[in-house]
Amino acid sequence: RKEVEQDPGPFNVPEGATVAFNCTYSNSASQSFFWYRQDCRKEPKLLMSVYSSGNEDGRFTAQLNRASQYISLLIRDSKLSDSATYLCVVIFSSNTGKLIFGQGTTLQVKP
Amino acid sequence: GAVVSQHPSRVICKSGTSVKIECRSLDFQATTMFWYRQFPKQSLMLMATSNEGSKATYEQGVEKDKFLINHASLTLSTLTVTSAHPEDSSFYICSAKVQASQETQYFGPGTRLLVL
Numbered sequence: 105r106k107e108v109e110q111d112p113g114p115f116n117v118p119e120g121a122t123v124a125f126n127c128t129y130s131n132s133a134s135q136s137f138f139w140y141r142q143d144c145r146k147e148p149k150l151l152m153s154v155y156s157s158g159n160e161d162g163r164f165t166a167q168l169n170r171a172s173q174y175i176s177l178l179i180r181d182s183k184l185s186d187s188a189t190y191l192c193v194v195i196f197s198s199n200t201g202k203l204i205f206g207q208g209t210t211l212q213v214k215p
Numbered sequence: 216g217a218v219v220s221q222h223p224s225r226v227i228c229k230s231g232t233s234v235k236i237e238c239r240s241l242d243f244q245a246t247t248m249f250w251y252r253q254f255p256k257q258s259l260m261l262m263a264t265s266n267e268g269s270k271a272t273y274e275q276g277v278e279k280d281k282f283l284i285n286h287a288s289l290t291l292s293t294l295t296v297t298s299a300h301p302e303d304s305s306f307y308i309c310s311a312k313v314q315a316s317q318e319t320q321y322f323g324p325g326t327r328l329l330v331l
Contacts, residue, residue, distance in 0.1 A: 108258075112256075136318050145306075145325075145327075146324065146325070147308050147322040147323060147324050147325045148259065148308075148322055149322070150319065191258065191259070195318055200264070201247065201264075201312060201318060201320070202249075202261055202264065203249070203259075203261065203310075203320060204261075205258040205259040205260075206258055207256075207257065207258045208258060
């Protein structure tokens with residue numbers, strides 16, 4: 105079983121749609137969680153951290169369910185510029201700071 | 216935010232040659248840098264953790280004699296792919312932590328390596 109699993113998609117949605125991605129992780133002792141965005145042939149960039157209480161940043165909402173070991177990302181009112189691959193990232197141990205990346209979920213927003 | 220650069224951005228080389236990739240933190244000192252590799256349609260895989268002034272820690276399955284890492288200063292880490300082969304062709308990305316205690320890593324723009 106992969107340490108961090110995501111549905112690779114692609115998710116094809118029209119502009120203005122709401123889309124949600126899920127990610128599951130295998131290590132129950134995982135400590136920190138993030139969503140990164142990666143554009144084609146570019147480096148990943150931090151989109152947002154994920155907190156236990158859930159957090160929102162504009163059109164983006166991230167939630168963490170420790171009991172079920174999954175993380176979600178909700179994008180409202182999708183824009184063409186949201187088209188990218190969204191990477192779920194977990195830190196298992198703050199001592200090492202190692203980021204464990206999911207495969208990524210590809211989103212394509214159509215006009 | 217913190218800026219990390221990589222050089223070169225892309226390189227094409229013949230099989231058997233060695234390639235050096237530089238990772239620099241431009242506006243901060245990075246005690247820890249990480250090297251990742253990403254094959255097409257796959258996730259980033261951590262290759263090694265590089266700490267300034269000490270030997271790198273390699274992930275399982277990564278050959279330390281093939282992927283030489285040097286972190287001689289707080290702003291520079293280098294990855295040398297020795298005797299590169301076509302299967303080493305990949306996207307190599309470095310990242311750096313601003314402070315050891317912080318979790319956020321800032322990524323370089325990556326280096327595309329193509330070995331013919």
